[in-house]
Amino acid sequence: MINGNGVGKVIASEHPNFQKNDLVYGLLDWAEYTIMKGGNMLQKLDTLEFPLSYHLGVFGTSGLTAYGGLFQICEPKKGEKVFVSAAGGSVGNLVGQYAKLFGCYVVGCAGTKQKVDLLKGKLGFDDAFNYKEETNLTNTLQRYFPNGIDIYFDNIGGEMLEVVLANMNTYGRVAACGAISDYTNSGKRATLNMVDVIYKQIMIKGFLCANFSSNEIKDFMSMTTNYVRAGKLCVLEDISHGVESIPSAFIGLFQGGNVGKKIVQIAEEL
Amino acid sequence: MINGNGVGKVIASEHPNFQKNDLVYGLLDWAEYTIMKGGNMLQKLDTLEFPLSYHLGVFGTSGLTAYGGLFQICEPKKGEKVFVSAAGGSVGNLVGQYAKLFGCYVVGCAGTKQKVDLLKGKLGFDDAFNYKEETNLTNTLQRYFPNGIDIYFDNIGGEMLEVVLANMNTYGRVAACGAISDYTNSGKRATLNMVDVIYKQIMIKGFLCANFSSNEIKDFMSMTTNYVRAGKLCVLEDISHGVESIPSAFIGLFQGGNVGKKIVQIAEEL
Numbered sequence: 001m002i003n004g005n006g007v008g009k010v011i012a013s014e015h016p017n018f019q020k021n022d023l024v025y026g027l028l029d030w031a032e033y034t035i036m037k038g039g040n041m042l043q044k045l046d047t048l049e050f051p052l053s054y055h056l057g058v059f060g061t062s063g064l065t066a067y068g069g070l071f072q073i074c075e076p077k078k079g080e081k082v083f084v085s086a087a088g089g090s091v092g093n094l095v096g097q098y099a100k101l102f103g104c105y106v107v108g109c110a111g112t113k114q115k116v117d118l119l120k121g122k123l124g125f126d127d128a129f130n131y132k133e134e135t136n137l138t139n140t141l142q143r144y145f146p147n148g149i150d151i152y153f154d155n156i157g158g159e160m161l162e163v164v165l166a167n168m169n170t171y172g173r174v175a176a177c178g179a180i181s182d183y184t185n186s187g188k189r190a191t192l193n194m195v196d197v198i199y200k201q202i203m204i205k206g207f208l209c210a211n212f213s214s215n216e217i218k219d220f221m222s223m224t225t226n227y228v229r230a231g232k233l234c235v236l237e238d239i240s241h242g243v244e245s246i247p248s249a250f251i252g253l254f255q256g257g258n259v260g261k262k263i264v265q266i267a268e269e270l
Numbered sequence: 271m272i273n274g275n276g277v278g279k280v281i282a283s284e285h286p287n288f289q290k291n292d293l294v295y296g297l298l299d300w301a302e303y304t305i306m307k308g309g310n311m312l313q314k315l316d317t318l319e320f321p322l323s324y325h326l327g328v329f330g331t332s333g334l335t336a337y338g339g340l341f342q343i344c345e346p347k348k349g350e351k352v353f354v355s356a357a358g359g360s361v362g363n364l365v366g367q368y369a370k371l372f373g374c375y376v377v378g379c380a381g382t383k384q385k386v387d388l389l390k391g392k393l394g395f396d397d398a399f400n401y402k403e404e405t406n407l408t409n410t411l412q413r414y415f416p417n418g419i420d421i422y423f424d425n426i427g428g429e430m431l432e433v434v435l436a437n438m439n440t441y442g443r444v445a446a447c448g449a450i451s452d453y454t455n456s457g458k459r460a461t462l463n464m465v466d467v468i469y470k471q472i473m474i475k476g477f478l479c480a481n482f483s484s485n486e487i488k489d490f491m492s493m494t495t496n497y498v499r500a501g502k503l504c505v506l507e508d509i510s511h512g513v514e515s516i517p518s519a520f521i522g523l524f525q526g527g528n529v530g531k532k533i534v535q536i537a538e539e540l
Contacts, residue, residue, distance in 0.1 A: 154464075161464070176464055176467050189463060190461070190464060191462075192459060192461075194424075195427075197446050197474065200476065201478055201481065202475075203473065203476070204473070205471070205474075206464070206468035206469070206470065206471045206472050208468070
């Protein structure tokens with residue numbers, strides 16, 4: 001069985017912690033119905049009166065990855081210059097929004113005009129560009145960051161990472177979150193100028209959202225639910241329907257097909 | 271004029287902070303005599319009854335770089351596995367000695383048999399190898415680190431960095447101190463597997479010894495002078511004599527010619 005983070009409803013339970021009609025969150029099979037043994041991988045879900053899908057995206061791993069990578073790994077200061085790649089994706093769009101709300105200058109890149117317009121419009125990024133339309137990324141970054149980049153939230157790796165380092169300020173920080181160019185074509189791996197890394201005292205740090213502490217997770221939920229309730233944080237979801245949409249939804253992640261969090265809704269009614 | 275960190279003696283002074291016969295430390299011209307204006311680049315030197323040369327190496331920038339890179343950047347835990355490249359150099363030999371004294375398992379690499387013998391013998395490294403004799407660095411590192419590397423003190427960059435990352439444990443840390451392969455041949459830049467960096471949550475951090483705090487420097491001096499007085503830390507110096515030895519001394523740094531701290535002694539008597 002293939003599984004992923006999901007939200008479901010208990011139909012029947014012999015486990016003392018779960019009753020019929022409980023909403024649960026955790027690693028679920030990609031299926032309409034499934035039998036979970038033990039129940040250790042599940043936790044009860046309090047919806048906090050938000051849509052169920054929010055608990056997979058903005059309040060789930062995507063939100064925590066964005067929050068943790070930006071605030072815990074990069075420790076931004078107000079006014080710092082933040083660059084986000086794959087900024088139309090589930091994590092990237094939230095990184096940019098958090099950074100703007102915090103008081104940073106934020107530029108994102110994405111692979112379609114639709115996403116760029118969304119970043120500059122609805123999501124409030126200071127600027128954004130379509131990397132597919134740029135012929136010289138060094139020039140591009142110098143145009144958007146004439147005073148250099150302080151923080152790079154890297155979702156793609158590859159050539160962009162090389163060029164960012166060359167345009168980074170002293171004490172620059174790179175949160176290494178994804179390397180989509182490595183996943184899809186290992187020939188595109190980033191060749192780093194370590195002299196730049198040393199003399200600018202740059203930190204590059206890989207991270208996984210699973211390893212943030214319970215206090216960090218509490219802070220994340222508190223800040224994020226407040227922002228969403230106040231209408232300050234825009235929730236971007238890209239929902240497809242039915243088990244039959246799973247393959248195309250998955251493949252789309254590697255082709256930049258999704259805008260915001262990709263979710264497959266399997267059951268119409270919970 | 272070309273300058274570098276040096277120790278000198280004041281012959282005459284019109285500056286209120288300096289008197290004749292004061293020993294001073296700072297950025298000095300590579301010359302037998304020099305006139306310093308303002309004196310801001312100099313500080314008085316208390317020899318603490320150690321040889322003057324120690325204040326350029328083990329108590330100077332080399333020692334502070336080794337100490338700061340290991341303890342502040344990498345935050346070792348006892349028993350962790352530490353790998354040091356250019357371990358026969360001025361910084362690398364001290365990194366390995368600090369790490370051993372702290373309770374880590376330490377392996378160094380160097381470019382001559384003489385250096386490898388020194389590391390394993392006099393300096394007390396757990397093991398060492400001559401990278402020039404190794405045909406497959408991946409196999410080499412697996413042999414010396416069957417349980418993976420926790421900390422890499424990188425003085426060279428290039429292919430070694432790539433191979434170290436592949437052999438690194440979760441939460442591995444790389445103190446990026448030097449990139450001699452970049453200085454000498456930019457075609458050898460490290461091509462990083464960012465997927466490894468992300469999934470193992472590896473940190474790569476460039477640093478310069480100039481940016482450690484005064485408290486860190488105080489701790490460094492206290493620990494290091496104690497170790498040297500107790501005979502626990504071996505001071506490796508490679509001293510050449512006279513102004514005429516400067517060019518070969520400098521070029522030797524890029525060819526692995528020096529063992530320990532390279533010092534040019536210009537005046538015989540201070």
